[in-house]
Amino acid sequence: MYISTEEKLKGASADIYRRKSQEDKSRQILSLETQNDICDEIAKYWNVTIGENYSESKSAKTFGQRPQFEAMMQRIENGTTEVIVCWKIDRLVRNMREGGWVIDLLQYGKLKAIVTKDKVYLPEDNTIITAIEMASATEYSRELGKKVQDGNTKKVKKGIPNAFAIMGYLNNKHKLQGERDWRDDPERWKFMQQALRKILDDKISPSQAYKWLKEEVKLKMPIRKISGGKLIAKSSFYRFLRRPEVAGFFYYKGDKIYINDCITPMITEDEYWRIQKRLGEKGNSKVTKNISTYSNFIKSPEGYFCTPDLVERVTCDCKKRFSIRHKTKCYHCGLDIIEMKNPKFYTRRYYYNSYLKRNKIKTKGVPENDLDIIVLKIADHIEMDSKLAQWSQQFINDIADQELNSWQEKSQRDKYIIDRFTKKKSRIKEAFIDGIFSKEEYQQEIQKIDAEIALNSRSTKYSNDWKDFLCSLIHFGSELKMVWKTNDVTHKRNALKTLRSNFIWDEKNLSFYGPKWLNYLINGLNSFKSKGNQFEPKNHLVNKGDFGKFQDVCPNLRTMWQSIRTTYLQEKDSENPELVKIILP
Structure with missing residues (x-):
């Protein structure tokens, strides 16, 4: 005998379950109110008797995180309630472990129905379809989380913070x-x-x-x-x-x-x-x-690092200057710093010999401003104008082109020699098979040929990383000035690493030691600039690839770039390249 769904549910004990989404608070409150109104209408329509009304603000993605849901399920296990009323199935479950729990109770008849706005789930329904609909809610939750994560990552790559904007x-x-x-x-x-x-x-x-x-x-x-x-x-x-x-x-x-x-x-x-x-x-x-610009770049002649110390002083209204470290009042007049009408603050960073300071030996610090002056002087000496930069770029390109052509010619020559010896090796093998050579003679000839092939197979893979390095030096002077102007500590320290900077402070004098290429660059540019930045001969034209025509054009610059290239190739794989004292005119 057929019994309609209305008759099956009439008078059945039911619990309402509401869950709010993980959204902003105003939308969460609206969601709960809407669900409550809809669930009341559903209960009246199907004429079920409401027992408990469960509501919670928990994510349904993970099993065991919803105490209200578990309390309702326990009532169903005990036979206290028979029907669940909820807005949509995804409000009830969003993970398959809890979904399986619900389906088991539904399949074995302990749960007579799950009533939602769109559909009524009954024990006689195909459980596979029910499981698919629950799995869809689970998959939606997973996809939503993935999309949010991907969206956040894309925003971060564009340099956009994933947060509410701060004040300002x-x-x-x-x-x-x-x-x-x-x-x-x-x-x-x-x-x-x-x-x-x-x-x-x-x-x-x-x-x-x-x-x-x-x-x-x-x-x-x-x-x-x-x-x-x-x-x-x-x-x-x-x-x-x-x-x-x-x-x-x-x-x-x-x-x-x-x-x-x-x-x-x-x-x-x-x-x-x-x-x-x-x-x-x-x-x-x-x-x-908090790292200072020159930390780990300054040493004593004995090799001890010089560590930074920030000196902060204030001139009181009484004209007395004193350090404000661990002090809140003027030592002379007793006036509190915050009550001074016209205080003048003074801040400067010094670098002190850490060994002497640690052993309480009197030491003199070097001001950070003195270090900045040396770096900016270096920038002045290696800065190039547009004409000089253009000439240098063309010269470096010509060196690279000539080197590539030489490498290609050598590779072709080596390939020809290897092919010739390979063919010779085949002929000797045939002669040995025909009995022309004895075994000992055959082995001797093969060893000689293998040695020749190995000798001509030593061609290394072509690399012009030196070109990238030399090109980076063309605008390095102007970039160095820009970095010091922006006052970004991280960028300053990266520039000092490029210079392989090593300041030496002997308590009296400050010296700067750098790589050989920097010395060549400074001396070469100074020699060129001392002649009034004139190219010799004037308006001399150089065809691309005709390296020999550079010989009489700016010989000092040509020698400078060749020396820098040679030094780079010699020291690029060295962990401790030789540093020389840089003398700035």
């Missing part, structure tokens, strides 16, 4: 999803930068900077869907100080990513780490990465 910036909602970057907040950016500058330049405390923003500027948080519009909170300001985005970079899975040109950094990276040092290590382990 706004999320750019005018672009397509996946392309939404940040933009400067026209209302708050200037005030947040001023607060950072006050901490860095005026040497006021972060707490005082926050007080200035709240009481004088009366800065309010940006309005979001369910928050914002209130005066900036102290915790929000301190979180802002910890965020590296203010210096134009962020971290993703441990990697350092620089933000694209969508925003204007408020401070430099070096200044960011200075603020982190002042804040201390609490709550952020990355603050220990």
